[in-house]
Amino acid sequence: MNNYGKRIFLKAALGGVVSLATAALWASSAAAGKAFAVVKSDAEWRKILSPLAYRVLRKEYTEPPFSSPLNDEKRKGNFVCAGCGQKLFNALTKYESGTGWPSFWRPIRGAIGTKADYGLHLPRTEVHCSRCGGHIGHVFDDGPKPTGKRYCMNGAAMRFEPI
Template identity: 55%
Template sequence: MNFKKIALIGLCTIAFGCKGNTQKESSNKKSSNTFKVTKTPAEWKKQLTDMQYYVMRQQGTEPAFSSPLYNNHAKGTYVCVADGTPLFKSEYKFDSGTGWPSFDRPVKGNIGVAKDNKLGYSRNEVHCAVCGGHLGHVFNDGPVQTTGKRYCIDGVALKFIPAKDEQ
């Protein structure tokens, strides 16, 4: 065998034999049996709109600037659309310019964070701590005068409760 054939076989072995990050299961993958609210996919599909199901149950992302909550500046609380858990207060919302509602902190104890390697690099996925629904991601590029965090949240995963309607 000549050197070119050996090199070609070696490159093919490396290219087809290695798994990339996108093929790996996350070691921090959230398990549906760890949440208070659990439903079958059919039950979630019946309760949620197609876009809500895509984002919350399939870890999708809504198009930037598509949520009416992006420009919402009213006082109140943003809750999980799937189970009503309070997730973010309006006073912690800020305009990140990204196209998704952004907050510098969540309601304590009501969200969870897991590693997300779907794009080939590690991000921190944010989910509802009660139902496990995907909400978005958290980044370390938020306002430095507060927490420095940016919770970039899909608006379709949220329901806004105005302050006058809160109990």
């Protein structure tokens, strides 16, 4: 682990307990030479997030399908990270995938990061906010043109900002 990764772990240890998933994400990000602009302790995240948003963003939980009001959101605007407010997806890239989660065919440039996820013993690609490292969902190769991608996101990990 490089010095940046060691500083993050030290800051986390001094500021509160972090989840293993968050620690692993920080370590992989630090090892890749990436730094999250927003870093908070576990206690700080719990204060600013709803219980469900905390479980999704910080513990990599998946909300039940068809449970998020954002699944039916059709207005012009942007879907932003519920943790740090970074714009993640423009509403123009949202489509109805039939999966029960808000789905998009393209993120806003630079807004997300990805990593391999073997949590279900199947290879998947996890999507996280590039600014705070919060877990947002997964991306699959069964989406519509022009990208062929389906960014299947947890509504609890986002807020909608109409324009």
